[in-house]
Amino acid sequence: MTNIFSKLYNNKKEELFFERDMSPDKSRKLKTNIGENLRIVNEYLSDCDDVITRNFYMGQGGKHQMSLMFIDGMVQMQTVQDDILKPLMLFTRQFPLEYNVGEKFFNMVKEGLLTAGDVKEIDNFGEVILGILSGDTILFIDKMEKALIISTRGWEKRGVQEPSTEAVIRGPRDGFTETYRTNVALVRRRLKDPNLKVKTIKLGRHTRTDVGIMYIKGVAKPSIVDEVLKRLNTVDISTVLESGYIEQMIEGDWLSPFPQLRRTERPDVVAASLIEGNVAILCDNTPFALIAPTTFLSLFQSPEDYYERWYIVSMIRILRFIAGFFAFTFPALYIAMTTFHPGMLPTDLVLSIAAAREGVPFSAVVESLIMVIALEVLREAGVRLPGPIGQTIGIVGGLVVGEAAVRAGIVSPIMVIVVAVNAISSFAIPNYSVAIGFRLLTFILMALAGVAGLYGIMLGLLGLTIHLVTLKSFGAHYLSPFVSFRFSESKDTLIRGPMPSMEIRPGYTRPQDLDRINDRRHDTIDKAGDESADQ
Amino acid sequence: MKKYGKxxxxxxxxLVLVGCWDxxxxxxxxxxxxxxxxxxxxPNKYTxxxxxxxxxxxxxxEGGGGGGGVGGESVSQITTEAYSLIDxxxxxxxxxxxxxxxxHMRIVVISEEVAKKGLKDVLNPFARQTEFNRRSRIAICDGKAEKVMQVKPWAEKLKAEYMESLYASRVMSGKFIQMDLGDFFHNLYTQNGSTLVSKITPNGTEVNIGGAGVIKNFKFIGWLNEEETQGINFFLGKVRGGEIVAEDIGGTGTVTFTILGEKAQLSLKTAEPIPEFDFKAYVTGDIASTSHAVTYDHDKLGTKYIEELEKVISEEIKAQILKGIKRLQEDYRVDLLKLNEHLKKYRPDLWKIYEEDWEDIFPQVSIEVDVKTSIKNVGILR
Structure with a gap:
């Protein structure tokens, strides 16, 4: 299917300045005449009022003509003034400039005068334009077929804040921001390992978004790294505004309701995944990083699972799986139990459901559909509205409308409970994408239950299992470690074993280095400490 | 793409077929x-x-549109005359x-008269159809079944729940027949149409489930009283609770013994000419009350006293067992003691010989009954 998409794009390829690999522009070299260079750049950047060109002269009699180009708002004006303009215009007045126009002068400017941190030589228009658009400053010098690119990137940005979709009680509070470099730094700070590699490519013909993949050399399996790179390189898309664009372009089965890449806002999750041999994809302009390969189980995990003690975590995990089950089966079970198999319910419950349904004008299927759809609408309305109004919607929708609907006899009170349990269960799943996927499955299972009762639900669950078993994420089984089961990995599945017992890394990423804990030092330290404390 | 089309x-x-099946x-x-x-x-019809x-x-x-009448009957009864249940x-x-x-059927009540005519046809649908609750109870009613249906229990709203929970009581488990529809059919069809069945006696606002009915060859032939029922339950090793009241040592009054559990052991002693069986029961339980005053004096309720008490209670249980056996052997001449099953399982060679005339042989079979009681607990104060 990706072929079809790429064909579509190829057919209506627009006349763009930037080609994918930038080759035509790189081949267009800078001219000797500064006026000519400025004219060509201005041709490309015509009608761009935010581009600022600053012409100035240097040396006695203004024998050196120079030009600065940058985009207002994307550069740090402080750096431009203090580290570029001041040294060139002010400091050079205090001593005579011996050099004439030429190579020596160019080198002196580059190595002796500019006090900015990152200065590089460039000789073609492609890099010039990209540099300007990325927030760098370009210094043109007359009579030179080269220019200097000075890194002055700096724009208004959000600070590091607590991630709003993955809050934890115990754990670091910093989350990714919209700035790629900041995000990389947040991960790097946690992994001071020279083997942590970052490779940056640019994706999106219009957006030229920085997309980086991070992995730990010697842990991550090279073939997975290559696969991720390969898939990223095949992405030919005009826009990358969020990592979701990339996720949907590189995932293997885009018909599946389950995400095949895990998205996270938390640098600690990325760091932990990297150590387990995963590859992380970071994308500029979004706080959401992607982790590949992903397993079904990892979508039910929260970083807190590893920070809290294992008893508590194991219990919470089991609760999550129960909630996950109810998140897509509960209305279907209600339909099946009440309309096909009331013999499976306790008599008292049957009578109370029957009494509650007395006078309800709709069948159980229609009733459930109405309620589940109403709840979806409510959820959607609540998400879009600003905080305080969102709460109001929750109260009005949940309590007032629900209560009124029951009073009016449109739905039965039991149905309200069923839908509420269903919704709350789905919100107990840590990953929002999965939760939404589950809510979608609810509808399919409800239809199956309406047709064939429990038999239909079992068919649906069988189909789901078949799908999950065959699903793969970047070569890893989606259901691992249950598919190709190994007992040693079962410690971190439905439960989480005690930390000292988790001696090896999970195997689904086929890490090159399996050891997580090299010896059971924990035990010996603990016992020795206890004994010395006793004495 | 074809796959997704499918x-x-x-x-x-x-979407189209929702609600099409049953x-x-x-x-x-x-x-x-x-x-x-x-x-x-x-004739041939039942009510x-x-x-x-x-x-x-x-x-x-509550719920739905509008409340129901306050004084309305919570359980309604429908009556019809027909040839069979399906009819x-x-x-x-x-x-x-x-x-x-x-x-959700909880109990099937069959009147004595129907049971006397024979159970083969009337119970057939219950065994044949899947839609009947196999965990339901079955009982033969002393009198008309309608009387049981009209009982108005004072504690429960639902009659069916009331009767069901009576059967669920463990405390008196010796004095009635603990059996559901599934077990009933199993017994009936594996033992040539003979089984014990629960007895139910309506009494205004209550029913009494004590006692048992004897069914021989798919026909009801008579009752067993509560004591005889308990005796047979002891013989079958099914007693898990209940009380035995016996005369206290020294004739000062009665002693009440609470049964906690029982183990029964049946073995064949002599095979020919008439089989003789050896039966042993081990009953454990507590002393619930005696006629002696509660005292701190250890001698009053010492080991010797307990040993004597155990003997007295054993005798009492033995008497009950013998009564039950006697009733079955002499009055009803039907083997509900599962002796035939024992022979079939452990001496199939003998069973081949006896099988034909077992109905005549069973009344002559002698069974030696031995009961051992052990008192586990005599209470907090002696």
Missing amino acids: ILTILTFL MVEIDRRLFVGIVGIDVSDE FHFSIPIAREIMGG AARNLALRINRDMYFE
Whole structure:
């Protein structure tokens, strides 16, 4: 299917300045005449009022003509003034400039005068334009077929804040921001390992978004790294505004309701995944990083699972799986139990459901559909509205409308409970994408239950299992470690074993280095400490 | 793409076919709690009674549109005359707009008269059809089944629940027959139509489930009283609770013994000419009360006293067992002690010889009964 998409794009390829690999522009070299260079750049950047060109002269009699180009708002004006303009215009007045126009002068400017941190030589228009658009400053010098690119990137940005979709009680509070470099730094700070590699490519013909993949050399399996790179390189898309664009372009089965890449806002999750041999994809302009390969189980995990003690975590995990089950089966079970198999319910419950349904004008299927759809609408309305109004919607929708609907006899009170349990269960799943996927499955299972009762639900669950078993994420089984089961990995599945017992890394990423804990030092330290404390 | 087309087609069918199979809304069903069967005036016909709880009334008239009448009956009874249960259900379909549903059936009550005529045909649908609750109880009623249906329990709203929970009581488990429909059919069809069946006696606002009915060759032939029932339950090793009251040592009054558990052991002693069996029962339990005053004096309730007490209680249990055996051997001449099963299992060679005339041999079989009681606990204060 990706072929079809790429064909579509190829057919209506627009006349763009930037080609994918930038080759035509790189081949267009800078001219000797500064006026000519400025004219060509201005041709490309015509009608761009935010581009600022600053012409100035240097040396006695203004024998050196120079030009600065940058985009207002994307550069740090402080750096431009203090580290570029001041040294060139002010400091050079205090001593005579011996050099004439030429190579020596160019080198002196580059190595002796500019006090900015990152200065590089460039000789073609492609890099010039990209540099300007990325927030760098370009210094043109007359009579030179080269220019200097000075890194002055700096724009208004959000600070590091607590991630709003993955809050934890115990754990670091910093989350990714919209700035790629900041995000990389947040991960790097946690992994001071020279083997942590970052490779940056640019994706999106219009957006030229920085997309980086991070992995730990010697842990991550090279073939997975290559696969991720390969898939990223095949992405030919005009826009990358969020990592979701990339996720949907590189995932293997885009018909599946389950995400095949895990998205996270938390640098600690990325760091932990990297150590387990995963590859992380970071994308500029979004706080959401992607982790590949992903397993079904990892979508039910929260970083807190590893920070809290294992008893508590194991219990919470089991609760999550129960909630996950109810998140897509509960209305279907209600339909099946009440309309096909009331013999499976306790008599008292049957009578109370029957009494509650007395006078309800709709069948159980229609009733459930109405309620589940109403709840979806409510959820959607609540998400879009600003905080305080969102709460109001929750109260009005949940309590007032629900209560009124029951009073009016449109739905039965039991149905309200069923839908509420269903919704709350789905919100107990840590990953929002999965939760939404589950809510979608609810509808399919409800239809199956309406047709064939429990038999239909079992068919649906069988189909789901078949799908999950065959699903793969970047070569890893989606259901691992249950598919190709190994007992040693079962410690971190439905439960989480005690930390000292988790001696090896999970195997689904086929890490090159399996050891997580090299010896059971924990035990010996603990016992020795206890004994010395006793004495 | 073909694959997804198929999936889409199936999904479309799903939407169109919702509710096409045997789907019945829960509020369109009638949950039959008790089925009662009486004889009818017409030959070959029976009178069927169905006790059906009215959900709206049971739940206090809440929910749905408008409350129900306050003084309304919470359980209604429907009666029809028919040749069989299925026939009865068909008849009722003309009168009742809702579906009869039998998976919440709690008890089948058969009147003595029906049972005397024979159970083969009348119980056939219960064994044959899947929609009947196999965990339901079955009882033969002393008198008309209708009387049981009309009992108004004062503590419970639902008659069926009331009767069901009577059977669930462990405390008195020796004095009635603990058996559900599934077990009943199993016994009936594996033992040539002979089994014990629970007895139910209506009494105004209550029913009494003590005692048992004896069924021989699919026909009811007589009752066992509570003591005899307990004796046979002891013989079958089924007693898990209940009390034994015996005369206290020294004739000062009675002693009450609470049964905690029982182990029964049956073995063949002599095979020919008439088989002789050896029966041993080990009963454990507590002393609930004695006629002696509670005292701190250890001698009063010492080891010797307990040993004597154990003997007295053993004798009492033994007497009950013998009474039960005697009744079955002499009055009813039907082997409900599962001696035939024992022979079949452990001495199939002998069973081949006896099988033909077992009905005549069984009354002559001698069984030596030995009961050992051990008192585990005598209470906090001696």
